[in-house]
Structure formats: structure tokens, C-alpha cells
Amino acid sequence: MSERIRFENISKVFPGTIALDDVSFSIKRGEIHAIVGANGAGKSTLMNILGGQYKNDQGKVFIDGKQLAITNPDHSRRAGIAVVYQELKLCDNLTVVENVFLGNELRKKSGGMDWKKMRAEAAKILKAFKIDVGVNEMLSDLTIGKKQLVEIAKAVCLAANIIIFDEPTSSLSMKEVKILFDIIKDLKSKGLTILFISHRMGEVFEISDRITVLRDGKWVGTFNSARVNSDQIVDMIAGKELSAFLKSKSIEKRTFAKVILEVDGISKKKLYKNVSLKLYEGEILGIYGLQGAGRTELIQTIFGLLRPDEGKIKVWGKNIIALKTKQRIDLGIAMVPEDRKGSGLFQNMTVGENIISAIPQGVEKLGLIQKGRLQSIAGDLIKNVKIKTYGVKQNIEKLSGGNQQKVIIAKWLAKKPKVFLLDEISRGIDVGSKAEIFKMMQALRKQGMSVIMVSSEIDEILAECDRTLIMRQGEIISEFNRAEMVKKRMVAQAMGFEDEEL
Numbered sequence: 001m002s003e004r005i006r007f008e009n010i011s012k013v014f015p016g017t018i019a020l021d022d023v024s025f026s027i028k029r030g031e032i033h034a035i036v037g038a039n040g041a042g043k044s045t046l047m048n049i050l051g052g053q054y055k056n057d058q059g060k061v062f063i064d065g066k067q068l069a070i071t072n073p074d075h076s077r078r079a080g081i082a083v084v085y086q087e088l089k090l091c092d093n094l095t096v097v098e099n100v101f102l103g104n105e106l107r108k109k110s111g112g113m114d115w116k117k118m119r120a121e122a123a124k125i126l127k128a129f130k131i132d133v134g135v136n137e138m139l140s141d142l143t144i145g146k147k148q149l150v151e152i153a154k155a156v157c158l159a160a161n162i163i164i165f166d167e168p169t170s171s172l173s174m175k176e177v178k179i180l181f182d183i184i185k186d187l188k189s190k191g192l193t194i195l196f197i198s199h200r201m202g203e204v205f206e207i208s209d210r211i212t213v214l215r216d217g218k219w220v221g222t223f224n225s226a227r228v229n230s231d232q233i234v235d236m237i238a239g240k241e242l243s244a245f246l247k248s249k250s251i252e253k254r255t256f257a258k259v260i261l262e263v264d265g266i267s268k269k270k271l272y273k274n275v276s277l278k279l280y281e282g283e284i285l286g287i288y289g290l291q292g293a294g295r296t297e298l299i300q301t302i303f304g305l306l307r308p309d310e311g312k313i314k315v316w317g318k319n320i321i322a323l324k325t326k327q328r329i330d331l332g333i334a335m336v337p338e339d340r341k342g343s344g345l346f347q348n349m350t351v352g353e354n355i356i357s358a359i360p361q362g363v364e365k366l367g368l369i370q371k372g373r374l375q376s377i378a379g380d381l382i383k384n385v386k387i388k389t390y391g392v393k394q395n396i397e398k399l400s401g402g403n404q405q406k407v408i409i410a411k412w413l414a415k416k417p418k419v420f421l422l423d424e425i426s427r428g429i430d431v432g433s434k435a436e437i438f439k440m441m442q443a444l445r446k447q448g449m450s451v452i453m454v455s456s457e458i459d460e461i462l463a464e465c466d467r468t469l470i471m472r473q474g475e476i477i478s479e480f481n482r483a484e485m486v487k488k489r490m491v492a493q494a495m496g497f498e499d500e501e502l
């Protein structure tokens with residue numbers, strides 16, 4: 001295979017950060033090349049350089065042996081490169097077809113827009129990829145997973161030679177990941193070159209031909225996927241110490257006595273039916289199931305974002321069904337939502353301001369001393385949760401994707417919640433930080449915090465939860481305590497199979 005892309009001595013400095021430091025490696029024609037590394041390692045920055053969003057300070061990019069000066073997205077597109085960015089670039093108030101052809105509209109001979117043709121083209125692509133979305137649907141009506149698939153269809157539609165996927169799977173369901181992998185394999189068989197970023201080692205090894213590891217902006221190595229294993233890659237991403245900690249980890253079986261939260265027979269039409277559960281003080285309760293099983297809606301209801309048609313929710317024995325979200329927050333309930341962009345962060349504020357934004361008094365009215373104290377709370381959390389930033393004053397938008405997610409977690413941790421609701425908390429978070437965050441969670445649990453953790457990652461559920469409820473089609477269908485938690489059975493139940501069918 002010949003060389004398609006070569007990075008030569010690429011460096012990129014942002015104020016306070018060396019995002020890329022003398023990076024050189026190459027990507028072969030027709031291969032699927034994974035790029036891995038911790039949050040803030042420089043993966044997206046490198047892809048943004050290739051996509052023309054950022055200009056490198058030093059170094060050269062070669063495409064097919066020719067040096068290419070990419071100074072804007074148009075250059076990149078003309079060189080046959082399409083990028084599926086980590087943060088979706090679609091418009092919520094446009095339809096699917098309008099999004100797919102945005103900036104790239106097809107025109108009739110008369111010069112007018114050829115919507116008929118665009119609709120037909122878009123429908124063809126969606127159908128070919130078995131993406132169950134109508135071309136006239138408003139983007140705002142789609143789930144995050146479907147939006148992601150539309151973005152992917154858009155990139156494919158640009159008929160590029162090189163497609164970059166920056167964490168495409170983080171918001172996809174298991175089924176959607178499979179669709180995406182089929183698309184990627186199909187593109188490869190047509191001779192396209194694929195760059196693929198993910199924090200999930202299973203996926204990286206499943207799909208890639210070679211893997212490049214970046215660490216603190218530096219190139220660590222490029223490996224043939226068949227000749228390294230996941231442990232070796234994790235060592236290179238996170239350092240030996242951490243991967244040893246990950247392997248040694250086990251949680252003892254614990255018993256709990258005091259019920260802190262009780263959900264009693266809540267139903268909401270089309271979303272969930274007759275759901276009851278108890279959460280004990282200090283317990284980490286998992287809710288496992290497929291996307292669309294009603295898990296998100298259930299915890300949104302506990303947080304007060306949705307109102308059930310019937311049933312009760314009690315905290316310390318008191319029915320809170322009539323309370324608004326704000327009042328529930330005052331009671332000590334907190335939630336890290338599934339969609340960090342839509343909810344959770346104040347985009348034009350600093351890292352420090354975001355972290356302390358959930359603490360009751362706010363900052364404005366406080367004196368200098370208290371302000372200083374809050375800043376130091378923020379500073380400690382930045383260290384503990386391992387947020388890569390040059391300081392509390394950095395604007396949140398300048399953080400890498402995974403580090404923004406960590407700010408949301410830190411924000412609620414600063415408030416010391418009693419009941420912490422987590423929806424796919426580790427989305428986009430690297431293996432090392434994930435371990436740190438769960439370490440903190442386990443420590444807070446010992447101080448009485450209780451957690452309900454919705455996750456699609458079974459390994460995460462097995463590692464962290466004291467007890468797990470399986471949800472399917474809006475109902476809780478079974479419960480596993482720690483001793484009973486067996487991966488295969490839980491996955492089978494969530495999917496609606498018998499064990500033997502798996």
C-alpha cells in the first residue's frame with residue numbers, strides 16, 4: 001500500500017498549551033487508521049489541521065506525496081478530505097436534506113436549488129446505509145445517534161477520498177455502531193482511506209488496520225493492530241501505573257440499609273411503564289439497557305425534567321413529584337446529562353465559572369475571600385478529575401471534548417450531591433480519566449452519596465455498580481446484585497434474547 005497522507009514535524013501551540021509537538025507519521029492508502037490518546041492529547045487538533053479548521057505553526061502535510069498547504073476547509077475539501085467532527089456541525093432548525101447539502105447545494109440549470117434531486121440523493125444514501133431517517137425530518141426531532149448518522153452520511157456524500165471520523169461512536173447505540181462499521185468497511189473496500197478516533201479499545205481493535213498513539217501532543221508510535229494488544233495501547237495512552245490500577249480493581253460486596261430515593265410505579269405514555277426502584281444511601285445502582293429503552297427518560301423524570309402520568313417519587317420518604325428541577329437540585333439531586341452540548345455547560349464562561357455554577361450562592365454576590373475559596377474548590381476539582389486546561393480562567397470552548405465532559409462532572413461534584421444521576425457519564429472520556437472519576441465516585445459513596453448510573457457499556461456497569469436493573473422497552477425487567485452480575489446474561493436480557501441465542 002502506498003502512502004496517502006504524511007504528517008511531517010507538525011506542531012501547533014495554543015495559548016498555554018502545546019497541542020501538537022513535532023508529530024510525524026504517515027497513513028497508507030486504503031487503510032483504516034485509528035488515532036488514540038488521552039483527553040487533550042491532540043487528536044482533534046491534528047484532524048482539524050487536516051480539515052483546514054486550524055493552521056499548523058510548523059511542519060508539513062503531504063497528500064499523495066505532494067505538499068499541501070491547507071489553510072481553510074475549502075482546500076481540504078478539494079483535496080478530497082471530509083471530516084465528521086467530534087462536535088456535530090449540523091443545524092437543528094433545518095431538515096435532514098438541508099443539512100446534508102448545506103454549503104454544497106445542487107442546482108438546476110436555471111440556477112435555482114434542485115431540491116427534488118437533493119432529496120432523492122439524500123434518501124439514496126440514507127437507505128444504502130440502512131439509516132432509518134426521513135429526508136424531510138427536522139434535525140431537532142432526531143436522537144443524538146441519528147444526528148450523528150446524518151453527519152456521517154453527509155461526509156460520505158461529499159464523495160471524499162479520505163474520511164476522518166472524530167469519535168463518531170460516542171453517541172451511537174450498539175446497533176448504530178454496527179451500521180457505521182459496515183459503512184466504514186464498505187468505504188475501505190472502495191479504496192477510501194479512513195481515520196478513526198475512539199476511546200473504546202474494543203472498537204479500535206475491531207475496525208483498524210493500524211493505530212497511532214498520541215500523548216501530550218507527541219507521537220508515541222504507530223502499530224499494526226494485529227501485533228499489539230489493548231493492554232499495551234492503554235499503557236501508552238495512560239501510563240503503566242494507571243493501567244496496573246485498572247487491572248487490580250475490584251469492589252467488595254456491600255450491604256445497604258437506608259433508602260434515600262424511592263420510585264414507586266411511575267408511568268409515562270410511550271416512554272416507560274410502571275417503573276419502581278429503590279436507591280440506598282451509599283449505593284451505586286446501574287441501569288443497563290439499549291438506547292431507546294427509556295433509561296434517559298427515567299432519570300430525567302427523577303430530576304424533574306419530565307413529569308410522569310402516574311406514580312410517586314420519594315426522597316427521604318417525602319413525595320417530590322410536584323417539585324421543579326431547581327427545587328430537586330436544592331434537595332441534593334444532580335444530573336450529568338447525555339448530551340453535553342445541549343445541557344450542562346455555559347459555553348461562554350470560563351472553566352472555573354462553570355465548575356462553581358451549581359453552588360447555591362453563585363459567585364457574583366460574594367466577597368473576595370469567598371470568591372477565592374470557590375476558585376480553590378474549582379482548582380482542586382480540576383486536579384482531581386484531571387481536566388486538561390491551563391487554568392480556571394480558560395474559556396470552556398477551548399477545552400477538548402472529553403475535558404468539557406469532565407467540567408460538567410466537576411460542576412456537580414463541587415455541589416456534593418446526595419443523589420447523583422449519571423447518563424452515559426464516560427462518553428468521550430479516556431480510560432485513565434475514567435478510572436480517576438470512578439475512584440472519586442467510590443470515595444464520595446463512602447461519605448453517603450448515592451448514584452444511579454445509566455450506561456450502555458456493560459464493562460463499566462460490571463466494574464462500578466453494586467446492583468443493576470435491566471431496562472427494556474420502557475420496563476424494568478430484572479435486577480442483578482453484585483454476586484449475580486454476569487455479562488452475557490445481562491446483555492442477552494437487555495437485547496431480549498435468551499442466553500443461548502447470543
Ligand SMILES: Nc1ncnc2c1ncn2[C@@H]1O[C@H](COP(=O)(O)OP(=O)(O)OP(=O)(O)O)[C@@H](O)[C@H]1O
Pocket residue numbers: 014015017018019037038039040041042043044045046086388389398399400401402403428430
Ligand atoms: N481553539 C483552541 N484554543 C486553545 N486551546 C485549544 C484549542 N483547541 C484545542 N486546544 C487545546 O489543545 C489540546 C489538545 O486538544 P484536542 O482537542 O486536540 O484533544 P483531543 O485529543 O481531541 O482530546 P479529546 O479526547 O478530549 O477529544 C487541549 O489541551 C486543548 O485544550
Ligand SMILES: [Mg+2]
Pocket residue numbers: 043044045086166400401402
Ligand atoms: Mg477530540
